[in-house]
Amino acid sequence: MDEFLTARQVQDLLKVDRITVYRMLNDGRLHGNKIGQQWRFPREDVEDLLNGLKLGDDSGKYMMDEGGLPVHCFQTIQDLFSTVSQLSAILVNMQGDPITEMSHPCEFCHLVSSRSSAGANCQASYHEFVRQAENGEKHFTCHSGLNYTGAYVTLEHEPVGLFLVGGFRLQETTMLDDKTPYTKLNGMVDIPGQAIQAAHTAIPSLTDEQEKMIDTWTTAAAQAFESILQERSAFTRRLKKIADLTQIP
Numbered sequence: 001m002d003e004f005l006t007a008r009q010v011q012d013l014l015k016v017d018r019i020t021v022y023r024m025l026n027d028g029r030l031h032g033n034k035i036g037q038q039w040r041f042p043r044e045d046v047e048d049l050l051n052g053l054k055l056g057d058d059s060g061k062y063m064m065d066e067g068g069l070p071v072h073c074f075q076t077i078q079d080l081f082s083t084v085s086q087l088s089a090i091l092v093n094m095q096g097d098p099i100t101e102m103s104h105p106c107e108f109c110h111l112v113s114s115r116s117s118a119g120a121n122c123q124a125s126y127h128e129f130v131r132q133a134e135n136g137e138k139h140f141t142c143h144s145g146l147n148y149t150g151a152y153v154t155l156e157h158e159p160v161g162l163f164l165v166g167g168f169r170l171q172e173t174t175m176l177d178d179k180t181p182y183t184k185l186n187g188m189v190d191i192p193g194q195a196i197q198a199a200h201t202a203i204p205s206l207t208d209e210q211e212k213m214i215d216t217w218t219t220a221a222a223q224a225f226e227s228i229l230q231e232r233s234a235f236t237r238r239l240k241k242i243a244d245l246t247q248i249p
Contacts, residue, residue, distance in 0.1 A: 004033070004040035013046055014235070024049075071099060073228050079103045081165075081221045085214065087204060089165045091153065091225070096127030099161055108199035109167060112144055126164070133162050138215070142167060146203065149215050151222035155229045163222045165214055168204040 005013070010021050010030070024030040025039070029049060032039045074091055082089045082104035090102040105113070113122055125142040132140055133150055140148045146167025153161040206214065 003043040004035075005043050005046060007039055007041070010041050010046055013238070014049070070228060070232060074225055075100045075103075077221060077224055077228075078163075081217070085165065085217060087165050087168060087214065089163070089221075090126075091161050091163050092126045092130065093161050094130060094159060096123070096130045096162075098126070106167065106199070106203055108144070108146070108196070108203050111196065111199050129164060130162055133159075140164070140166075147206075147211075149211065149218050151215075151219045153222045153225045153229070155226065155233065160229070161225070163218060163225065165218045165221075168206050168211075168214075170211065171205050171207050 007018060007021050011018060014021070016024075021030070021041075022039075025032050025041075030041060031045045032041045034040075078089050078091060078100050086104070088102055088105050088109060090098055091100040093099050102109075109122075121143040125140075129140045129142075129148065129150060133152065138150055140150060142148060144167070147170060148164050148166030148168075150162050150164045152159040153163055
């Protein structure tokens with residue numbers, strides 16, 4: 001028979017208030033059964049919540065990725081970061097595969113990624129960024145010549161992802177000069193040159209000082225991701241201890 005917890009026990013386990021418990025019940029993150037006038041919550045559901053498993057048919061936005069990372073939390077922080085910085089951002093794993101969806105993509109990147117061959121090149125760039133980061137790099141250039149800055153997201157001193165911010169141009173350099181046909185960019189031969197030129201012109205252009213500021217912001221955002229991971233790891237350890245203590249011989 002399933003073990004049921006009271007609302008107070010759920011509060012203590014999740015470190016949330018009573019209102020949050022019932023909000024989680026209403027939005028599908030938590031299941032409960034009303035016994036008389038009191039709600040009871042299956043311990044298994046609470047464990048699933050802490051371990052990042054799906055709770056209910058409408059709770060997909062609370063899912064973890066295959067590595068157990070809380071994507072819904074990361075996406076919210078990343079979206080806010082992009083709104084403030086006005087730069088695109090994405091979190092990739094240590095294989096270069098996206099964990100989050102790109103926030104605030106620029107028109108130039110939108111044109112590139114809309115072409116399958118160019119989209120594959122974008123993915124290849126992420127893979128290369130991860131390889132370069134392993135060698136100590138934190139500034140990167142994609143296949144289209146745009147600049148990115150990156151910061152590791154770590155858990156227990158081990159990198160689990162790379163937070164990337166870009167693309168942008170540096171004011172003292174240009175990706176293309178007036179003599180270079182825009183349609184010769186790899187993977188974009190079927191895009192009108194005028195459209196590429198207009199999108200390229202709109203790419204953010206940063207000074208050295210602005211790039212340094214973005215470096216600082218990127219590191220701060222990565223640290224916010226790490227705080228979430230540390231809290232979740234602590235929750236999981238706490239739950240395991242409780243489960244061990246309450247295990248019937």
